[in-house]
Amino acid sequence: MNEQEFLHNINNCRGIINKLVSLYATDYEERRDYTQEIIYQTWKSIGSYKGNAKFSTWLYRLALNTLIVLSRNKYVVSSVENLTDYEKPYSTSPHNDAEVLYMAIKMLESTEKAIITMHLDGYANDEIADYLGISTNNLTVKLHRVKEKIKKICTNGLN
Numbered sequence: 001m002n003e004q005e006f007l008h009n010i011n012n013c014r015g016i017i018n019k020l021v022s023l024y025a026t027d028y029e030e031r032r033d034y035t036q037e038i039i040y041q042t043w044k045s046i047g048s049y050k051g052n053a054k055f056s057t058w059l060y061r062l063a064l065n066t067l068i069v070l071s072r073n074k075y076v077v078s079s080v081e082n083l084t085d086y087e088k089p090y091s092t093s094p095h096n097d098a099e100v101l102y103m104a105i106k107m108l109e110s111t112e113k114a115i116i117t118m119h120l121d122g123y124a125n126d127e128i129a130d131y132l133g134i135s136t137n138n139l140t141v142k143l144h145r146v147k148e149k150i151k152k153i154c155t156n157g158l159n
Contacts, residue, residue: 001046009055010039016060023105023113024067034070038063061131064117068110104153112146119143 001009010017017038018031025031042062049058105116111132118128129139 001049006043006046009059010042013056013059016056017063020060020063020067020117023102023117024071024110026106034067037070038066041066060121064114064131068114071110100154101150104150107153108146108149112142112149115139115143116146116150 017035021031021034021038025034042059045062049055105113108116114132115128118131119125123131125139125143126136128143129136132139134142
């Protein structure tokens with residue numbers, strides 16, 4: 001893949017990158033840095049893209065992996081009082097269901113974010129388990145726990 005094709009593919013997948021980055025970053029500078037790192041890692045890894053899957057699928061997994069690595073040593077929001085402190089991602093109307101879910105996901109640990117993000121984006125449990133290197137049964141348990149954690153965050157953080 002030449003540079004022009006690469007840039008075309010990256011531009012076509014900008015929405016994927018922005019969505020994932022916004023779940024892991026807390027401010028504009030961090031979003032910009034994470035986006036640049038994803039693009040750099042994608043360019044660096046382009047030789048491993050074999051075309052067996054769509055470029056967007058390959059990029060999604062690479063971006064998610066990059067974000068997990070970047071956020072491993074980063075501060076994790078643990079207080080439910082901070083739920084309403086985050087900037088609103090899509091609208092200015094107070095606390096619609098999508099915003100509440102989005103803010104709750106931002107409060108999860110890196111692996112939990114990956115699990116729920118891939119689940120919400122339509123990946124099958126066996127695909128998510130394969131990506132994380134765990135059994136499908138283990139993933140099912142983790143996914144259930146993540147959903148329960150989100151419910152708890154939403155209930156305790158907004159009432």
